[in-house]
Amino acid sequence: MKQMIIHGGKPLKGDVWIGGAKNSTVTLIPASILSRTPVTLEGVPRIADVDNLMDLLSEMDVECDFQDTTLRIDPTRIERRPLPAGKIKSLRASYYFMGALLGRFGKAVVGFPGGDDIGPRPIDQHIKGFEALGAQVDNENDQIIITAPKEGLHGARIHLAMPSVGATNNIILASVTAKGQTIIENAAKEPEIIDLATFLNNMGAVIRGAGTETIRIEGVDQLRAQVPHTIIPDRIEAGTYISLAACIGNGIRIHNIIEEHLDSYLAKVEEMGVVTEVDEDSIYVYPAGDLKMVQVKTDPYPGFATDLQQPITPLLLTAKKGEGVIIDTIYPKRIGHIAQLQKMGGAIRVENNIILIHPTKALHGAHVSAGEIRAGACLMIAGLMADGETIISNAGNILRGYDRVEDKLRQLGADVEIRDVK
Structure with missing residues (x-):
């Protein structure tokens, strides 16, 4: 306390x-596990949510080094493991590991997210997006289990009932390595969405329309970080x-x-x-x-x-x-x-x-x-x-x-x- x-x-x-923007940072850190090479984020804020996300990365053998405002993340030896419910409940942005793990491994096992008590914040739009990409979503023992089909995720046209920032980000994370084209309609337009798309595109993703109500994503085989990314x-x-x-x-x-x-x-x-x-x-x-x-x-x-x-x-x-x-x-x-x-x-x-x-x-x-x-x-x-x-x-x-x-x-x-x- x-x-x-x-x-x-x-x-x-x-x-x-x-x-650097908290609401970008808490998306970019989970997104970093999509890279097959080490990632460098610059302008990272010194906030408790960053420490909590680094703890979650360590659960998967992802190495982190945070000096001044530069965070280096090495996901090259990552191991897919269920993320502990206790740490997941400490911040809501942990739900971005759903899309990131699904995109990287084809499966995610994540405890139900926590975060601030500011009223209902359902994740039904996230689940709708994952299912449209071909994933099966189950709820067991206070955990969400998301599994891609054997042939992998496939592109889809997804219309969000409301322009949810969380759902837009999570669908982007899951679909950047899916086969074919994904179109997100009624997408959120926040600057942090553009920041995520810029980060992923610099690693080889093909995302167009970030910041507008329609985002188009062409799936690629894998992502590789090449240059440091400075957070807005x-x-x-x-x-x-x-x-x-x-x-x-x-x-x-x-x-x-x-x-x-x-x-x-x-x-x-x-x-x-x-x-x-x-x-x-x-x-x-x-x-x-x-x-x-x-x-x-x-x-x-x-x-x-x-x-x-x-x-x-x-x-x-x-x-x-x-x-x-x-x-x-x-x-x-x-x-x-x-x-x-x-x-x-x-x-x-x-x-x-x-x-x-x-x-x-x-x-x-x-x-x-x-x-x-x-x-x-x-x-x-x-x-x-x-x-x-x-x-x-x-x-x-x-x-x-x-x-x-x-x-x-x-x-x-x-x-x-x-x-x-x-």
């Missing part, structure tokens, strides 16, 4: 550098620091961003009245003046990301008048942070899964709990804004998604500490 201790109310200033910047981490800068910043520049990945978020922040200046790969957030409430509605990319509805919530609390509204169409049950903000004096409530926010003159420190990654980020920002001491329990959830967060906050002038507690 970890706690984050924050002594808030201190204006922050300076520069912060964004790490984390748009969710960037959005979190933009909110932080607007809430409690006295001028903060956020480096290593891709502006177009943040378009919908920046549009909403600027609608509130936050003044920013965007350069080629950085954004400067000026000290915020009087802000107005807005309505936020999450949607699949390029819409407003569900992972940013919680980090923007403390910023809405600083608005001077009106009522703010957040409607999460992706995960409507993603409301665990609301009760915690109420403990800190936030004028915020939930009605029928709609979050309603009213101006809050000041927050005060309190003992709160980070139920999941983005809730933790929300409470971290609130704690930096609040008068007095805030203790965030389950702070390990923050470390799962935010690269070297303690160091970065201290560099901005925050009084923050992460402690191990029994």
